[in-house]
Amino acid sequence: MFETLENLLQLIILNVCAAVSLLSALKRRKRPHMLLFFFYLSYLLGDIYWQVCLFYFEETPRISVVSDLSWYAAYLFLYLLIMTEGGDKHKNGRLAACAVKAFPVLMALFYMQWGEVLSNIIYALIMGLLFSRITGVLFSKTGKTGGRRLRRLCLTAMIFCLAEYASWTSSCFWDVDALRYTYYAGDLLMTLCFPFFIAALKAAPGEADA
Amino acid sequence: MSYVENIYICLAAPLLLAALMLKRDWKKALIFLLAGMTSCLLSAYVTTFFAALLRADTLTASYHLAPTVEEIMKFLPLLFYLAVFRPDRKSTVNSAVLVAVGFATFENVCYLTSNGTSELVKLLIRGFGTGAMHLLCGMLVSVGMFLLWEHKWLRNVGTFAVLCSTVTLHAIFNIMVSEPGLSTWIGSAVPMVLIGCILMITVKKDIFKDKDLKESDT
Numbered sequence: 001m002f003e004t005l006e007n008l009l010q011l012i013i014l015n016v017c018a019a020v021s022l023l024s025a026l027k028r029r030k031r032p033h034m035l036l037f038f039f040y041l042s043y044l045l046g047d048i049y050w051q052v053c054l055f056y057f058e059e060t061p062r063i064s065v066v067s068d069l070s071w072y073a074a075y076l077f078l079y080l081l082i083m084t085e086g087g088d089k090h091k092n093g094r095l096a097a098c099a100v101k102a103f104p105v106l107m108a109l110f111y112m113q114w115g116e117v118l119s120n121i122i123y124a125l126i127m128g129l130l131f132s133r134i135t136g137v138l139f140s141k142t143g144k145t146g147g148r149r150l151r152r153l154c155l156t157a158m159i160f161c162l163a164e165y166a167s168w169t170s171s172c173f174w175d176v177d178a179l180r181y182t183y184y185a186g187d188l189l190m191t192l193c194f195p196f197f198i199a200a201l202k203a204a205p206g207e208a209d210a
Numbered sequence: 211m212s213y214v215e216n217i218y219i220c221l222a223a224p225l226l227l228a229a230l231m232l233k234r235d236w237k238k239a240l241i242f243l244l245a246g247m248t249s250c251l252l253s254a255y256v257t258t259f260f261a262a263l264l265r266a267d268t269l270t271a272s273y274h275l276a277p278t279v280e281e282i283m284k285f286l287p288l289l290f291y292l293a294v295f296r297p298d299r300k301s302t303v304n305s306a307v308l309v310a311v312g313f314a315t316f317e318n319v320c321y322l323t324s325n326g327t328s329e330l331v332k333l334l335i336r337g338f339g340t341g342a343m344h345l346l347c348g349m350l351v352s353v354g355m356f357l358l359w360e361h362k363w364l365r366n367v368g369t370f371a372v373l374c375s376t377v378t379l380h381a382i383f384n385i386m387v388s389e390p391g392l393s394t395w396i397g398s399a400v401p402m403v404l405i406g407c408i409l410m411i412t413v414k415k416d417i418f419k420d421k422d423l424k425e426s427d428t
Contacts, residue, residue, distance in 0.1 A: 045378040073374035
C-alpha cells in the first residue's frame, strides 16, 4: 500500500515537473531547460513502464532492460545539464577523482551479486561521470568556483544520486524490515528532489536571465 | 504464414525505381522511406534472433525485446546519414521522421497480410496508433538531436539518451495495445494526442526555425 502511494506520488510530481519544465523551455528557448525536461521525461517513462508492467502482469518486468534504458537516459540528461551549465570547467584533484570514480564501481560490484552484470556496469559508468562532475563543482579548489545556480544544481543532483544509492542498497536486503523502510525513505527523498531541480535552474540574484 | 521479404520487394520496387528517376530532395525522401522499411524487415530478423538467444516467449519478445531492437534499427540509417553526409539540422529532423514513416508503413502492411482487412475500426486504431507511435518516436529523436546539435559530446551522449527514452515509450505502447478493449484505445490515442500537441507547439513556437538555442541563462 505504502509502495503504491509512494509510486503514485512520484508519478504525479514527475508529471508536474515535466510539464513545468516544458513550458519553461518553450518560453525561454534555452538548452538547460530543454535538458531538464528530457531528464524528467526519461525518468517518467521508466516509471510508467514499470507501473504498466505491474498493472498488466502483476509483476516487475522480467527483462528490466527497457525501464533501465530510460533511467540511464535520465542520468545522462542530468550529466549533460551540468556540463551545459559549466560543469566541464571544474575538475577534481587526482586522488579525489580516483575516489569519486571508485565509489560507483565498488557499489556496482556489490550489486552484481543480485542484479545483472551489464546493467550494473553501465550504471557505474554513468554514475562515475556524474559524480566526478558534481564533486568537481562542489569541492574543487581550482579557484574557478561555479555560479550559485550550478552549485545548487549539483547539490540537488548529489542528494538525488545518494538517495538512489540508498534505495538500491536497501533493496538488496528486502527481507529486513528496517532496510525496506530505508528503501522507501530513499525513494521518497528522490521524489522530493525533483522539484528542486527546477528551483535550482532559476537564475540566482545577480545571475542574469538573458 | 506471410513472407515479409516478398511484401518488402513488392513495396520497395516502385519506390526504388521512383528514387532513381527523381531529383535530389525527392530522391532523398524516398530513400529514407525505403530505409525505414528495410529497418522494419531487419528488425523482425534481429528480434527473432534475440528471442531465441534469450529463450524469450512471443509476448516477452514483443513487450521487451522488439521495442529495443526496432528503435535501434530505425536509428541506424539516420546514424549512417549523419556520419557520412554531415547534414544540417533541418535535414536530420526530416530524415528521422521519414524513416519512422517508412517503418510504420511496412509494419502496418505486414499486420494487414497476417490479420486480414475485414475489421475497419480495428484497422483504423491500429493504423493511426502504430503510425502515430513511430512518428512520435521519430519526432522525439529528431527534436532531441535538434536541441543537442551544438557540441560533439552533447550530440553523442544526448542522442543515445533520447534513443533510450524512445525505446521505453515504444515498449509502453506495445504493452497497452496488446490488451484488447479500452487499453488499446488509450494506448493508441496517447501518441496521437501527443503528436497533436507537438504540432501545435512547433507551429506556434516554431521551435524548428534555424536559430540556435541559447546555451544558458548565465
